[in-house]
Amino acid sequence: MSKRSSITPTGSAKVDVGSEVVAVRSDKVVLDGTIGPAEIVISNGKIVDVLPKRSWVRPSGEKVLDVGNLVVMPGIIDPHVHICEPGYPACEGFKSVTKAAAAGGITTIVDMPLYSCPPTTTLAGLDSKLQSAKGKCHIDVAFWGGIIPGNQAELLPMLKAGVPGFQCFLMATGVEDFSHVCLQDLHMAMNELQDTDCVLLFHAEQEPNHWMPVLDDTVEYSTFLDSCPDSMEVEATLTIAELCLQYKVPCHIIHLSSAQALPIIKDARKKGAPITVETTHHYLSLSSECIPPGATYYKCCPPIRGKSNQEKLWAALQDGEIDMVVSAHTPCSAEMKDLNNGDFLKAEAGIASLQFGLPLFWTSAKPRGFSLHDLVQLMCKNPAVLSRLEDRKGSLGPGMDADLVIWNPDKEFEVNKDLIHHKQKLTPYLGFQLCGEVFATLVRGRLAYLNGKFASKPQGDLLVTQRKMPMRVPSPYY
Incomplete structure (x- = not known):
């Protein structure tokens, strides 16, 4: 373990943690x-x-x-963090996650809607989140809403209450109160959200077109990887691109794993689709070839793929085809990861990395020629735009x-x-x-x-801003 920096802050008055500086x-x-x-x-x-x-x-x-x-x-903005509060006290809560974020140079996170009870799929669910977070956050926290079948009437009220957008899944989530959506659900939601300052976040995986029997040892990572082929991301990305072009509602693909989906996104952008995409620290820092048998703490969905795929993700970052890098922080206990058995198919998916996002990215990015300005663009400015916070966060300047x-x-x-x-x-x-x-x-x-x-007292803000909704005549589905 290295010693911490020996630099001492200097000024005309003592500066301690928790202090306001001029x-x-x-x-x-x-x-x-x-x-x-x-x-x-x-x-x-x-x-x-x-x-x-x-x-x-x-x-x-x-x-x-x-x-x-x-x-x-500028402080790092991480728009993809899972906080399991309220409802799951043994998992990650606001206090611990925001302390870890502060230690990692992160000044704002945006909480995902599904791993809490209730999930953030209703106005009441959002209020429950806000009440749970109050007085516990060391940094600023914003909140995504969620789209599930049947909650169309909740979307505009949540948007007005301050969420910048909504996450949805195109395949089963494994979370009882957060079902995946079908095409009809998406048509209804996007019709409702047209002409609003809103973004839809997609977990871009669809069920494979044909059933794939598991024939190999489930302790081997390759067995899990074979069960999540690139085609699942490719098919989902095609669906998202078509919807984005039809409705022109901004769409964002979260935690892109497969480089095979990138040409679809590039083509959709050329046609005028307002579509953005993120990848994660684990897809850029880890590769399937290095995952040992039974090491289920490497499991995430979409999965960590091979080294050649990873290099294509880095090339896409350099070419501006990927807009930002996030943690997709999803901490799990040893029990949730089924460490005793090491079964990749039974283990929960998710990787904890929030605190180390900045050095993880820089360690791999610097040798590839990325600059500090590139880092700011990918981890500060672009996430601020996605989170609808660019008027106050993501860059250094007056105001x-x-x-x-x-x-x-x-x-x-x-x-x-x-x-x-x-x-x-x-x-x-x-x-x-x-x-x-x-x-x-x-x-x-x-x-x-x-x-x-x-700081002894958490003083982060909860970033919800009341917004006016555009006046328009409601139109029936189709």
Whole structure:
């Protein structure tokens, strides 16, 4: 295990974790088009100015954080995080997940709708989420709604209450209260949501066209991988692209695993479809060839595929065909992962990675020629746009929330259980040597995390904004 950064924050007054600061100074501030010395001036949680180095004059007694040559950039936004509260106290809750996020330089997450009781598929379900989260969040949290059969009447009320969009599944979820949708459900929902500032998120897998018997040892990863062929993602992506072109409602494909689906997305965009796509840290950092027998903590859906597929995902990122990189954080216990038997078909799907997203990406991206500006685009700006938060988050400039991550992109460390702040510490990344250590995380100008310590009082906001719905005459389905 490496020692933490020895850099001490300096200023004219003592700066402790939990403090509000009036300015952050660094020789490496990542702004649009430049990286260099700057002072970020903060007031009431907002950036009010960005000054060149020659202007660094401050009255005595002000709390200024001077971090030398550490990188300062917009806080990471992760729009794909599963929080199992309310309803599942043994799983990941708001307190643990937001602490882990703060330690990873993440300043905003967006909670997925299905792994809670009740799920966020009704206005009452959203209110239940908000009540559960109140007073527990170390960073800012927004919320996706969900589309299931029969909840069409709940969509506009949830949208008005502040969700930026809705997630749905095209195949069985395994969650009793979150059924997958059929084409008729999607036509009804998209007709209802036309002309709204809304995005639909799709888990892009469909049941295979023919039944595939399991003939091999279920302890072998290859058995599970064979049960989830690329064609499941390809067929789902074709369905999504056609709907997106028909209704012109923005559609977003979550956790893309198969590079075979990328030409469909590219073609749909050329035809005018407002379609975006994300991939995850595990698809970029892990490959099927390296998964040992019984290591069910590698299981996720869609699955981790082969090395050649992974390289195609990296190429698509470099070419701008994939819009963002997220965690799809889904923590599971050893029992949920069936570790005693190591059965890949019985184990729950999901990988915990939220805290380590920044170094996971940077460790693999830097040798491939990605820049800090690329990182900001893929993990800050584009996720802010998806989450309908681009007017206040995702970049550094006057009027934006003072959400910052301060980190050392050259510092190496080893992932071990003592570092992990997720409630469930089972992850395939244990023992990984990563590059890029987070030193501090500021949320609206307040230090939520500083050099291994957290603010004693969670002060994250719940990001729900009342919105006016467009006036239009309701039209019947078809």
